[in-house]
Amino acid sequence: MTERANKTMLPVRRDLIGATLLGAAGGVLTGQLSPASATESGKSQTPVLKALRPAGVPSADAGYSPAILASGGQLLFISGQGPEDYNADMETQIRQTFDRIGLLLEAAGGSFANVVILRSYWVHMLRDLPTYRKVRRDYLVEPYPASTAVGTPELAIPGLELEIEAIAVI
Template sequence: MPEAIFSDKAPKPNGNYSHVIRAGGLLHVCGWMGDVPETGDIIEGGVEAQTEQAMKNIGACLAAAGSSLDKIVRRRIYTMDMAYLPTIQEVTKRYLSEPWPVSTAVQISGLAKKGALVEIEVIAEA
């Protein structure tokens, strides 16, 4: 049976979803934009600041599940503009290390929160 996990260091869900679902030996982390934990608003400072905040939120969720960023095996990046990808990659490189997770990047036409430029979701080992 899948287990839902929530972090008190990440923004509260604004819908009917879990921060993390533990299923088998994997942790499926919800997609994070640059949501500030205290307010749920998108952080100011553009794609670099939003990516930084998304990675912090992912780290908080993985920690709540007893895991860490170095156990990420799969990453999906959704961006409003592929021109942001080099910046997104540079920021995530500060949080991830080799062996790099497999990754997909997709340009999309909109995200759930106004002003969001990037959303990242991951799968990690438990």
């Protein structure tokens, strides 16, 4: 990249860093899907979520959908959330994390039924993923959200072993 191009990109990069830092602080960001999704009163329409499971795409009954088609409503982006007690057993930590996500969904007028994607990050993914799959069924409803689990050597806070972020259509 040339020096001139680098200087013109600097404000954009600063904006991205600011948004990332806001997200790391546990913020919630909402945005309209499209101007057409709002009614004349300014309120969003009730979202419609449809699981997509076309032939040729693996879709085991593992509590997630390969894709979710969402229409109507607003987008809610929930930054990565973690448990309150890092020393609790992993099932408790997962439940505490989902409870925090639930509070953010409620603050936006939604519930777990509105979640279209979950992204989870794990320090001990192979050890903890079976517990996660069991617990999340207590929170999620069909159509299950699209979902990705990522193993990582560490997370942003020392002692934190899981973090879950979500996107919902409300």
